[in-house]
Amino acid sequence: MTARPLTVAPPCFSYEELADRVLDGAFGPDPRTQRIAVAFTTRQAVRHDGRSGGYRNEVLSLRLGEAVGSCAVEPGALPDEAIDTCVGADVARLLRHELTPVRVAALDAYLLRMLPHTSASGARPQPLAAGTSLEKSRARAEAVTGLLGPEPGRTVLVVGVVNSLLESLRSRGLGYVACDLKGGTTEWGEPVATDALAKLDRCDAVLASGMTLGNGTFEPLREHALRHGKPLVMFAQTGSAILPRFVGTGVTAVCAEPYPFFWLDGGPGLIHCYGGHYGGPA
Numbered sequence: 001m002t003a004r005p006l007t008v009a010p011p012c013f014s015y016e017e018l019a020d021r022v023l024d025g026a027f028g029p030d031p032r033t034q035r036i037a038v039a040f041t042t043r044q045a046v047r048h049d050g051r052s053g054g055y056r057n058e059v060l061s062l063r064l065g066e067a068v069g070s071c072a073v074e075p076g077a078l079p080d081e082a083i084d085t086c087v088g089a090d091v092a093r094l095l096r097h098e099l100t101p102v103r104v105a106a107l108d109a110y111l112l113r114m115l116p117h118t119s120a121s122g123a124r125p126q127p128l129a130a131g132t133s134l135e136k137s138r139a140r141a142e143a144v145t146g147l148l149g150p151e152p153g154r155t156v157l158v159v160g161v162v163n164s165l166l167e168s169l170r171s172r173g174l175g176y177v178a179c180d181l182k183g184g185t186t187e188w189g190e191p192v193a194t195d196a197l198a199k200l201d202r203c204d205a206v207l208a209s210g211m212t213l214g215n216g217t218f219e220p221l222r223e224h225a226l227r228h229g230k231p232l233v234m235f236a237q238t239g240s241a242i243l244p245r246f247v248g249t250g251v252t253a254v255c256a257e258p259y260p261f262f263w264l265d266g267g268p269g270l271i272h273c274y275g276g277h278y279g280g281p282a
Contacts, residue, residue: 011248015219018245019095019107028114031091036106038063039086041078044263046133059237061259062086062094062105067116068259069109071101072211072238074181104213104239112241117256117272122244126255128262128269134164136262140255140271141168144235147253147276148174148205159196159221160209163187165235169207177203181215200224205231210238226250233276237261240272247275 012018022031044057060078061070082099086106094106117123126143128136141164148156152173158165161180166187169176178186179196186192193199197220200206206225212218212234225232231252234243240256247254253276262269 012245013249015213015242018242019103022107022110023092023095027111031095031110032093034064034091034110034113036062036064036086036089036091036094036109039083041083042259042264043075046263057263059259059261060101060105062102062109064091064109064113067109067113067241069105069107069112069241070238070259071104071108071214072209073101073214100216101214104242108239108241111245112258115241115244117240117258122247122274123256123272124274126271126273128271130266130268132266133263136266136269137162137164138167140235140257140262141165143271143273144207144233144255145169145172145174147233147255147273148172148207148231149276154204155202157196157199157203157206158208159206159217160211160235161186161192162209162235165207176207196221197224203230205233207233207235210234210236210240210243213239213242222246222250224250225252231276244274252276 039062042059056075058075059070059072061068078101082102086094086102091106091110094102097103115121128139144165145168155175156169158176159179161178166176177199178190179193179199181194183194184192196217206221208221212221226249232250233253234251235255236243237257240258243251243254244256254274256272
């Protein structure tokens, strides 16, 4: 099936509103008629050359036709049987699944099939050149931080610590407060806070991972940004097709990166930018 031609969909004012609109058929065929063919997880451990520490990623992905929707989870948190409940299930059922990552991945897969990352959906392509994992990480970071716009002196709340993003912010003259549920320290020995919402009032802008969809912190971030007029830029491997639907209702810009992610392949890749300042990487 080919996604039907659509103009850019109206933005949504909450995640629940978006899910309800999908269930009502606002974006395409009845989700009860759309079944997930493949469910899989991707696990990664990485330690870039020249970096003092490493990290692990785990992602749940669901395939609907040509689209793959994804939601990152904390390593080891997803029950092994979760993917068995997804295979062959219709999207409507999965949008009401007991596990949040399943609900997010199913919504992402459906929206990506109906609203692929094209100009008709509001996306601007940004190529990533072939390279090492660190080179590609830095290239993506430049594209992401570029969406904040050229305003040195800002303090940015970074939710979901990626050292390449912090490095790019530093090069742009931007301060930051690093937050991640894992805690710890940054590459430069700075403490990483674990409660992002407690740090919002200290910052002028927010740069957040799509993982916030899966852990329940996205809506408070979006509502704060909307209420206070703060820029909120999302970098989204999780929910790459979900988060663009909130541009204009709290989200300023999205760097969307559907599966397969930059860290899976050393060849050239593509990310997709929505909203925000755009002048390409600095």
